[in-house]
Amino acid sequence: MREPQQDRSRATRQRLLEAAVESLAEVGYAATTVAVVAARAGVSRGAAQHHFPTRADLFAAAVEYMTEVRLAEIRAQAGRLPSGPGRTEAIVGMLAEVYTGPLFRAALHLWVAASTEDGLREQIVRLEAHVGRQAHRALLDVLDVSERTPGVRETVQGVLDMARGLGLAGLLSDDSARRRGIVRQWSRILDRELLSGPVGG
């Protein structure tokens, strides 16, 4: 008879984590208190505090959860990519979508908050290193290139930074038309770079 209770507890925890990410993305770090997240999740404050005694605990877990969701999204989308011409543009477009979605927005709020809050900084630095490595590997995989080829590592990392910059550019206003043009052009550049071997070597 313990199973259903464990399931309920897991479902409550999951709702709290989702609510924390949603709240961060929508109202930012300062306004995302445990009470706000509990209300959003439809959970009593007592139950929320049972799962996450402090706000730092809640964010640490939400950060873990965000990582898993982001990586699962990337893996799921990667399997549905077309082959042949248009594949690179689909990949770069997918990347731009991940970095303009609510998870990046939530992460951005934590990122900026962490720059002035020492208690948060260490966790977020660790998260971003982890996510950065995973995104880098996933991108090498779907592009089917090896970073043993000189320059490929830095080319691909620059594309990830570009996606991060596009995420920032889309934070306050609709940047989708400009973004589409950049995704198309840089996909062509990437095709040419990755097919033509090391640059300047």
Add this chain to the structure above:
Amino acid sequence: MREPQQDRSRATRQRLLEAAVESLAEVGYAATTVAVVAARAGVSRGAAQHHFPTRADLFAAAVEYMTEVRLAEIRAQAGRLPSGPGRTEAIVGMLAEVYTGPLFRAALHLWVAASTEDGLREQIVRLEAHVGRQAHRALLDVLDVSERTPGVRETVQGVLDMARGLGLAGLLSDDSARRRGIVRQWSRILDRELLSGPVGG
């Protein structure tokens, strides 16, 4: 006899704007109150409120000031760029420096705060559009390319987004070694792209 007083008033205003940018970069948006900025500038709170009656006034002026400082920095550095080989890397390196400095950090705090504060959003959207256009034009100028060539506009905008992403990546930890590698590689890509004409026909 009015001149010295006007000078003093201008100097006080300037100190307040510099202090606002420094404070934003160091302690973030929430902690940057008018009182904090006045103390940092060594100005009485009354004098600060004479110049900037509200916090919104202070940020609006600081945002203007940041724009001017950023653009003056770019123009000053552009005049000292080398010619011939290495010029593109010097340009992209300069860009990465601008986007990892305290002005970008201050702007980033305002940017993220503006995403959840309607009163700030409009001003920051206008600022970023203005700065983005100016940075785009400055980059076309120093690279000596025209956006009438198909693809050049999107290539150059992607580099600006990449620089923005580098700024974000350097917010919480020292990212300079990784950044140098990306700057070098993307400069080579840029040289090849801009010399070889439109990509993909």
